[in-house]
Amino acid sequence: MSHLAQTYGVIQFGNADALTKVERTLSQLDVNKVRIKLISSSVNPIDIKTRQGLGFVAKEKAEDKFMPLGYDAFGVIEQVGGSVSDLTVGQHVIGMVGFADSPGCYSTYLDVCPRELVVVDAQETPAISGLCLAGLTALQALRLFDEAKQKPIFITAPTGGVGHLALQIAQTLGFDVIALTARPTHTLLEKLNVKVLGYDDFYKQQHDASLLDLVGGEFGLSLLNQITVNNRVVTVPTLSRDMICARAYELGHKAGGVVVNAVNEDLKWLYSVYKAGKIYVHQDKSFNLESIPDAHHYMENNNYCGKIIITA
Known part of the structure; x- marks a missing residue:
């Protein structure tokens, strides 16, 4: 045929x-x-x-x-x-x-x-296609924080494709999640019922917390000084990954990047929690x-x- x-x-x-x-x-x-x-x-x-x-x-x-x-x-x-x-x-x-x-x-x-x-x-519905790459990226990035689960985790770009799924997956995995955003009053964040911090308040002090960077570039670099030493930083954008990780190491952080893999068991897990109503697209x-x-x-x-x- x-x-x-x-x-x-x-x-x-x-x-x-x-x-x-x-x-x-x-x-x-x-x-x-x-x-x-x-x-x-x-x-x-x-x-x-x-x-x-x-x-x-x-x-x-x-x-x-x-x-x-x-x-x-x-x-x-x-x-x-x-x-x-x-x-x-x-x-x-x-x-x-x-x-x-x-x-x-x-x-x-x-x-x-x-x-x-x-x-x-x-x-x-057609929206389920959006669970795949973005959901797998979020899940596999968050697993790099398993040893730091006792600390809060900031997630940038929390209203984006990976970000809004990362917030929900992190909550499902038991993390203390904080959405770090330029849109702290966004209706999507209200719907997801997460802690929210605007960037102005974030830059006022240092934070003993982990950071999942979904933005990268110079903006990602600017966040690193606000994280206290010996915390975990994971960056997703590949174009600036080496730059972000190098600077994070200089500041005393544990740093790494993530490139998503098509792990079938991970996608099955994502669909199972989606069906259970714990996450949505x-x-x-x-x-x-x-x-x-x-x-x-x-x-x-x-x-x-x-x-x-x-x-x-």
Whole structure:
């Protein structure tokens, strides 16, 4: 069985208008994969950076060759390879697919290795795709703080995709969480019922606490002086990771970065706590696949909160 798939990505790096649609035929399915019809994906900052030609994924792009984008997938299985025994046609699944060297979830169809997928309820809404990369990033970053769980943890960019999930996951894991934000009265933070501290108050004193930095850059550097020595700092943005960690070490902190991994058991755990009502995915806005440039523009305006969802 063959399908005509529409996939969005870049041939030349650039702004959001550089996003290009390519139609391609998916023919013979690999016996070890399943074919899913995408219901939704979501936009992540790594998609923006890659489209711009920044970061480690962009470095792998061949010149003048099409690179598809997108890592989050929610869809329904339409075909199962002959060697796949644990998934069946008609099941709904989510996954962080192709990370990091094979993005391609801005698409209508996708061939996927079963180990990247978790079966979910057919009644899930398109917002569930936003749980994958952002949720895995938040969970795996927070695990680096296990030895420091007795101390408060500041989480920056708490209304963003990773941030709003990190707040909820941290609470579920038993952390004393503080949202560190320029928007202390934001309705999303009120809904999440977390402690909140504005930056002006944060800079007034030092804090014996951990720091999960989701912003990076010079801004991330500016936070380090306010954390007392021998505390744990974890930074997520890869472009400034080395700079942040080097400065944190100089100040006497324990520091590290995190690059997300598609660990199936982690995604199963995330879905289990999602189903239990302990975390939820806040959908800011939804765009259809043909409007993916508008979705990128919307993220780059920096006024969004939670997740930006793409419906196929």
